[in-house]
Amino acid sequence: MAMLEVNNINVYYGSIHAIRDISFEVNAGEIVTLIGANGAGKSTTLQTISGLLRSKTGSITFNGKDLGGVPAHKIVSMGIAHVPEGRRIFQQMTVEENIEMGAFTRPGSEYAERVENVFHHFPRLQERRKQIAGTLSGGEQQMLAMGRAMMSKPELLMLDEPSMGLSPILVDEIFDIIKAFHESGTTILLVEQNANKSLAISDRAYVLENGKVILTGTGRELMQSEEIKKAYLGG
Amino acid sequence: MKLLRNLDKSSRRNYFSYVLVTAAFLIVTFMNQGGMLNKKMQGLLVPVCCYIVMALSLNLTVGIMGELSLGHAGFMSLGAFTGVVVSQSLMGVIPNEPLRLLIAILCGAAVAAVGGFLIGLPVLRLRGDYLAIVTLAFGEIIMDIINCLIVGHDEKGVHIIFNFKGDKSIADLNLLEGGTAIIKGAQGAVGTKSISTFTGGFILILITLFIIINFVRSRTGRAVLAIRDNRIAAESVGVDVMKYKMIAFVISTTLAGAAGALYGLNFTGITAAKFNFNTSILVLVFVVLGGLGNLLGSIIAATVLYILPEALRQFADYRMLIYAVVLILVMLATNNPKVKNLFAKIIPVRRKGKGD
Numbered sequence: 001m002a003m004l005e006v007n008n009i010n011v012y013y014g015s016i017h018a019i020r021d022i023s024f025e026v027n028a029g030e031i032v033t034l035i036g037a038n039g040a041g042k043s044t045t046l047q048t049i050s051g052l053l054r055s056k057t058g059s060i061t062f063n064g065k066d067l068g069g070v071p072a073h074k075i076v077s078m079g080i081a082h083v084p085e086g087r088r089i090f091q092q093m094t095v096e097e098n099i100e101m102g103a104f105t106r107p108g109s110e111y112a113e114r115v116e117n118v119f120h121h122f123p124r125l126q127e128r129r130k131q132i133a134g135t136l137s138g139g140e141q142q143m144l145a146m147g148r149a150m151m152s153k154p155e156l157l158m159l160d161e162p163s164m165g166l167s168p169i170l171v172d173e174i175f176d177i178i179k180a181f182h183e184s185g186t187t188i189l190l191v192e193q194n195a196n197k198s199l200a201i202s203d204r205a206y207v208l209e210n211g212k213v214i215l216t217g218t219g220r221e222l223m224q225s226e227e228i229k230k231a232y233l234g235g
Numbered sequence: 236m237k238l239l240r241n242l243d244k245s246s247r248r249n250y251f252s253y254v255l256v257t258a259a260f261l262i263v264t265f266m267n268q269g270g271m272l273n274k275k276m277q278g279l280l281v282p283v284c285c286y287i288v289m290a291l292s293l294n295l296t297v298g299i300m301g302e303l304s305l306g307h308a309g310f311m312s313l314g315a316f317t318g319v320v321v322s323q324s325l326m327g328v329i330p331n332e333p334l335r336l337l338i339a340i341l342c343g344a345a346v347a348a349v350g351g352f353l354i355g356l357p358v359l360r361l362r363g364d365y366l367a368i369v370t371l372a373f374g375e376i377i378m379d380i381i382n383c384l385i386v387g388h389d390e391k392g393v394h395i396i397f398n399f400k401g402d403k404s405i406a407d408l409n410l411l412e413g414g415t416a417i418i419k420g421a422q423g424a425v426g427t428k429s430i431s432t433f434t435g436g437f438i439l440i441l442i443t444l445f446i447i448i449n450f451v452r453s454r455t456g457r458a459v460l461a462i463r464d465n466r467i468a469a470e471s472v473g474v475d476v477m478k479y480k481m482i483a484f485v486i487s488t489t490l491a492g493a494a495g496a497l498y499g500l501n502f503t504g505i506t507a508a509k510f511n512f513n514t515s516i517l518v519l520v521f522v523v524l525g526g527l528g529n530l531l532g533s534i535i536a537a538t539v540l541y542i543l544p545e546a547l548r549q550f551a552d553y554r555m556l557i558y559a560v561v562l563i564l565v566m567l568a569t570n571n572p573k574v575k576n577l578f579a580k581i582i583p584v585r586r587k588g589k590g591d
Contacts (some may be wrong), residue, residue, distance in 0.1 A: 072473075101457065101458075105473035149472075196509070201372075
């Protein structure tokens with residue numbers, strides 16, 4: 001049984017049919033990527049899994065448990081962490097307070113250890129512990145959002161376009177950290193437009209277009225597919 | 236927000252709030268005993284305390300939770316009329332006035348808490364302008380409902396009827412001999428025994444400060460600040476947005492109810508129309524001018540802006556004119572960089588060692 005199973009979900013924004021019968025699965029220990037152009041439904045899919053949006057049909061199960069009626073705040077404590085698109089950090093709090101908020105659903109147990117783990121992956125955040133988060137650079141804000149998500153000790157980490165708007169060096173750094181999270185035992189569901197980078201580290205990937213899954217395969221297979229090359233890899 | 240930017244600075248500021256309130260209380264009490272306050276100023280003491288508590292509690296909703304509420308006077312009015320009914324009907328049982336005042340304030344706060352919860356259920360699902368409009372409507376609804384209320388008390392207990400059609404009067408309560416009317420519909424509360432004291436008001440301010448300051452520092456308060464800062468991020472770390480907003484809102488309305496009870500028991504008569512939209516806006520002005528999330532600012536703004544129109548009464552015709560000019564000057568002084576610099580030159584203080 002897969003860790004996360006998404007079966008035939010349909011999501012609407014009012015009368016707009018954003019996701020059409022999407023099904024996919026993520027097995028424990030995998031890195032799975034959803035790629036696709038703007039408006040393909042990638043972020044909507046993640047938001048549906050984390051309970052911010054609801055599907056009209058189908059089901060989403062996590063470790064065998066149905067997520068259908070579970071409110072967003074409870075899904076976090078079930079072991080799914082969602083890093084939303086666009087560096088949604090708490091701008092007016094310090095870096096440390098942001099990280100603290102990440103442990104909101106799981107305070108107490110090995111708290112100090114988890115903080116240390118975050119600083120281990122993001123030494124730059126440790127240097128800026130007392131700084132107001134809104135004054136961080138874009139890359140640092142992305143790191144803070146990821147570090148905060150790791151504070152809930154998720155089994156499944158969902159990252160929504162972590163490389164968006166970052167310089168090539170920072171993109172490399174972010175992908176290295178994703179790999180490091182994965183090696184430490186976290187399953188990763190990644191949404192990306194940077195198909196090159198993301199397919200290179202993925203076990204499997206799904207290609208979305210207009211709210212549908214149009215192609216699926218291992219990361220390597222998709223990188224070699226002519227269709228993908230033309231549409232996403234530039235050549 | 237300043238409360239967060241630097242914990243040390245904010246604890247200093249909070250500490251200063253307690254000290255300032257206590258010092259002001261001692262000075263005013265001393266002046267009062269020395270006969271330095273005229274009758275008019277004495278009459279202002281308790282209402283000022285009430286409006287300080289109102290401003291502090293509204294600051295919790297507007298400044299700390301970040302949602303604009305325009306119906307805060309409604310909760311004040313719930314507290315006021317509950318307090319009056321409780322105090323008047325317990326008069327025979329509990330002759331001790333401070334104790335009766337305490338019970339009346341607690342009951343007023345409790346009713347406002349229930350009102351806040353019921354109104355919060357639909358209202359807190361909304362955001363921004365919509366929330367503001369709906370709270371405004373609920374404030375007016377509360378006022379209209381209390382306008383229909385006829386309450387009396389006799390040996391058998393409290394009698395309440397709703398005069399929705401306008402065809403009922405105090406006679407319909409069928410009070411026994413020796414019974415008294417407490418609230419007479421649109422005429423409001425009449426013949427109330429005034430038991431509010433300045434000391435009571437002072438204690439209520441301290442309690443309010445204590446509750447709000449500790450709330451902001453608590454885990455719950457942090458969650459509320461997180462929601463204000465970034466709702467989506469708060470949801471993504473597992474904050475139950477509705478629940479934490481409700482907690483903050485109910486605390487806010489509860490404190491408004493307490494302030495209302497103190498206010499209602501300061502006068503021999505009071506009408507529901509006193510707690511209309513204008514009163515809500517008045518309190519909002521205190522909060523905005525004092526600074527969103529700035530508790531000390533709320534206290535100072537409420538004091539100055541409440542006393543100012545009264546102190547200017549001798550200039551009758553120009554009173555509101557001066558009031559308006561003062562409001563504009565304060566806004567300029569706090570927002571316009573040029574005027575700010577000018578003020579900084581005139582008053583060469585602070586703003587040093589402010590770094591984080």
